[in-house]
Amino acid sequence: MKKINITDICLLILSAALCLGVKLLFHACGMKEDGSWMNCHWAEQAVFAVSIGLTVTAGLRLLLNRQAKAGAALAMSVIAVMTALLPGVFVRLCMMDTMRCHAVMRPAVIILCALIAVTGIADAVTGRKEA
Amino acid sequence: MLAYRNCKGKPLRTAVLILLTALLSLTVCGGTLLVSGLQKGLGSLEARLGADIMVVPYEAKTKSNLESIVLQGNPGYFYMEKSRYEKIASLDGIGQISVQFYLASASAGCCSIPVQIIGFDPETDFTVLPWLRRSYSGSLQTGEIVVGNDLNAFPGDTLTFYGIPCTVAAKLDKTGTYYDSAVFTNIETIQSLIQSSLDRGMNDFAKTDPQKVVSTVLINVAEGYSIEEVMNDINIHVKKVKAVQTKEMISGISRSLKGTSDVIGVLIAAVWILGLVILLLAFTMSVNARKREFAVLRVIGASQGKLASIVMQEALLCGICGAVTGTAAGLLGMTAFRTAIGEVIGLPFLLPPAGQTAVLALLSVAAVMLAGAAAASVSAYRISRIDTALILRGDNG
Numbered sequence: 001m002k003k004i005n006i007t008d009i010c011l012l013i014l015s016a017a018l019c020l021g022v023k024l025l026f027h028a029c030g031m032k033e034d035g036s037w038m039n040c041h042w043a044e045q046a047v048f049a050v051s052i053g054l055t056v057t058a059g060l061r062l063l064l065n066r067q068a069k070a071g072a073a074l075a076m077s078v079i080a081v082m083t084a085l086l087p088g089v090f091v092r093l094c095m096m097d098t099m100r101c102h103a104v105m106r107p108a109v110i111i112l113c114a115l116i117a118v119t120g121i122a123d124a125v126t127g128r129k130e131a
Numbered sequence: 132m133l134a135y136r137n138c139k140g141k142p143l144r145t146a147v148l149i150l151l152t153a154l155l156s157l158t159v160c161g162g163t164l165l166v167s168g169l170q171k172g173l174g175s176l177e178a179r180l181g182a183d184i185m186v187v188p189y190e191a192k193t194k195s196n197l198e199s200i201v202l203q204g205n206p207g208y209f210y211m212e213k214s215r216y217e218k219i220a221s222l223d224g225i226g227q228i229s230v231q232f233y234l235a236s237a238s239a240g241c242c243s244i245p246v247q248i249i250g251f252d253p254e255t256d257f258t259v260l261p262w263l264r265r266s267y268s269g270s271l272q273t274g275e276i277v278v279g280n281d282l283n284a285f286p287g288d289t290l291t292f293y294g295i296p297c298t299v300a301a302k303l304d305k306t307g308t309y310y311d312s313a314v315f316t317n318i319e320t321i322q323s324l325i326q327s328s329l330d331r332g333m334n335d336f337a338k339t340d341p342q343k344v345v346s347t348v349l350i351n352v353a354e355g356y357s358i359e360e361v362m363n364d365i366n367i368h369v370k371k372v373k374a375v376q377t378k379e380m381i382s383g384i385s386r387s388l389k390g391t392s393d394v395i396g397v398l399i400a401a402v403w404i405l406g407l408v409i410l411l412l413a414f415t416m417s418v419n420a421r422k423r424e425f426a427v428l429r430v431i432g433a434s435q436g437k438l439a440s441i442v443m444q445e446a447l448l449c450g451i452c453g454a455v456t457g458t459a460a461g462l463l464g465m466t467a468f469r470t471a472i473g474e475v476i477g478l479p480f481l482l483p484p485a486g487q488t489a490v491l492a493l494l495s496v497a498a499v500m501l502a503g504a505a506a507a508s509v510s511a512y513r514i515s516r517i518d519t520a521l522i523l524r525g526d527n528g
Contacts, residue, residue, distance in 0.1 A: 098281050104471050
């Protein structure tokens with residue numbers, strides 16, 4: 001087993017938190033009365049899908065050597081930045097800022113993705129120094 | 132330096148101390164921002180209500196429709212005959228008087244979004260226009276609307292209400308009140324929207340003629356008259372209406388706000404007392420566990436002051452890291468989730484301006500650092516008084 005450091009654990013926890021949180025805690029607006037979904041639901045689905053990838057990558061990193069870990073962390077950072085842009089920029093949300101997608105989902109996704117990006121960059125920088 | 136290396140050498144202990152100080156600063160920063168936001172929101176609501184007296188149809192007051200719209204921002208509408216407005220205007224003590232029309236758009240294909248639509252008379256209005264002027268200096272034409280800050284629409288966009296397209300002329304600044312989720316129009320526009328809602332059978336007031344009704348009459352009392360006097364006069368002489376003093380409407384919110392602020396204050400105090408006690412214990416235990424280490428430092432020439440200084444520097448390092456982290460977390464949480472917080476609390480909520488927030492953040496950091504230093508000073512004093520020989524011999528002195 002390769003040596004596990006604090007950034008490995010942080011990246012795994014943050015990615016898992018994003019993956020589970022976007023479905024269970026800071027999800028988007030619910031189904032409409034006619035059974036259809038609002039636009040923000042698809043933003044939530046997109047974030048969920050990408051966060052699964054981030055979580056799997058964070059888990060696989062534990063098996064890599066230090067240099068490969070740093071590279072994977074950098075890639076995760078870029079993906080996290082793009083994920084933060086999914087709700088509101090790439091996928092339009094509801095019209096009212098008081099609705100759940102704006103008030104809860106978007107800020108939570110942005111914060112978690114920012115933390116993943118910062119942690120990934122920190123890991124990549126320290127990994128490069130160790131190399 | 133030695134203090135930094137000591138902190139780095141015991142990462143778990145350092146992490147716990149940083150976490151504790153972060154919790155203290157999060158509590159004070161977040162809690163104070165919350166109370167300030169509620170107070171600012173209440174002040175904003177008072178300013179937005181503007182008028183001394185609101186006159187509404189009697190049913191609207193008894194069925195709490197008015198407060199649901201004005202205080203909670205829930206879309207709604209009610210009407211009374213325009214003749215009542217004319218009768219009110221003829222009474223003594225009326226200074227400024229203006230009418231407003233309410234309509235709620237539907238959550239259906241005819242409308243872009245379900246919102247409160249408020250029509251006002253630009254000739255006589257004195258509540259909406261002063262706020263509107265901050266964002267829009269033009270005159271609102273027929274078919275044009277001004278949207279509240281919470282609506283995701285911008286000048287030039289088109290929103291449809293009851294099949295009638297309306298162009299967004301301006302977007303208001305944030306108020307923390309029902310203005311943020313409302314759409315404002317002139318009288319001609321809202322009358323056509325009301326008519327369209329009636330034609331589509333989507334209006335509860337089926338027999339209404341939009342040209343002959345108003346929703347509410349807003350009054351500022353003339354000089355020399357008291358608000359109660361004018362209010363009672365209206366309630367006695369004009370049938371089927373209810374005149375309410377706007378101050379009374381928000382007195383309930385004021386009481387809720389005071390209660391909420393008191394609870395938050397008590398929680399902050401409780402967290403601080405507990406936090407300080409734990410900090411004191413943590414530093415005391417940490418220093419006690421390192422007595423031999425300090426004794427060795429004394430032996431190799433460190434003065435008593437140097438030992439105390441090492442303990443204080445460690446406390447300050449942990450304090451700075453924790454205070455900055457906790458304050459940043461508090462600021463981030465309050466700023467990012469301010470809309471959700473306002474919705475959950477159910478009271479008007481408006482964060483203070485950036486300058487005031489920055490001052491509050493700095494004060495939070497300073498307070499926590501002082502608290503940490505105070506907690507560590509007890510241990511610093513004790514360790515500077517250790518009996519080196521006693522400790523190195525193995526007695527715990």
